[in-house]
Amino acid sequence: MNESDVRSVIAESVPGFDVSTLGLESEFDKSGIDSLDHSVILLGLQEKHGLVVPDEDLDQANSIGKILAYAAKRSG
């Protein structure tokens, strides 16, 4: 899973949100993505890329960069 994959999931999960405004380290909750949107993004990552983020790791998956790092850690 690469950055483009994550951006694609975000775009599909949050209709109307301009994903190009998100930097790698932009935290979702400070960028107009609320907790419900975050849940949809995580579900999309799980369904499309098999990435499961348990509740206790939510803060490790609140930006594109953190998601990529988390996925790398889980696969490594």
Add this chain to the structure above:
Amino acid sequence: MIGIIDIAYYLPERRVSNFTRAGEFALTDSFINDKLGVKSIALSGEGQETSDLCVAAAKNLFSRGTVNPADVDCVVVVTQNPDGHGLPHTSAIVHAKLGLPPRCLAFDIGLGCSGFVAALSVVTAAMQSQRLRCGLLFTADPYSKIIDRSDRNTALLFGDGASVTLLGEDPVWEAETFDFVTTGDKRDALIVRDNGLLHMNGRAVFEFCATAVPESIRRTAQSNGITLDDIDRFVLHHGSKFIVDTIAARLGINGRAAFDATDFGNTVSSSVPVAFARNVCADDNTVLISGFGVGLSIASAILRRAGH
């Protein structure tokens, strides 16, 4: 065949606006409008018990003249927030308050948001097998009894209300094959903890609704020998606007599954019958109903207008 003859409901007049509390929870108006979909919640009056909500719904039903109270031989209340401590059962209290005849089966069913649909299966089957002729199926689960008013996950979502469904022969709506789901390993996602207050894991509930409910709905259509295109209207539990919209989008049924709890909130087991009574119209002949939540559980069914 036993089926639905009529549905009536009652929503308490008292309201609390969510917009006045949005700042308290750092929520925007657009979140309330577009995600929760609930602008105000209905609250029971001071001292108004679960059975009182049922009685108010029954009075609305009786005022239509579709049933003679003296004919009622079955009373069921779906609730997880009964009168007092739950003993005696709330259905017996409702029975007394309505002055119903003594030759009558009365019992409670302890289910939440899936409760109306599941109870419809149980009660129609019991009436059919025991030749009961006139049933009143109530739903009333006033979550105001268990809501933590400082909890942003639940305080702006749930409202109080009640419904009553008249069941009997020569119905207007008939149900055939139901679909049931229970995932007990996820039961902690909606739970009343030792402090007596409701706790909800919003993410877990959302994921369950977004994945398991569409599957249940597809199975229900298939087991009843129809496709989703054959269904005129989908009456889904009004968990929140976001959940209804998500399920509708995943099934491709937008426009046939409206959210209609803006002025009173998620009324738990009452949401499906209330939405049914408010939205199903004369042109609707095939309606899918689906309740989902506490358990976590789902109950879905197809209702067909008699003669179609």
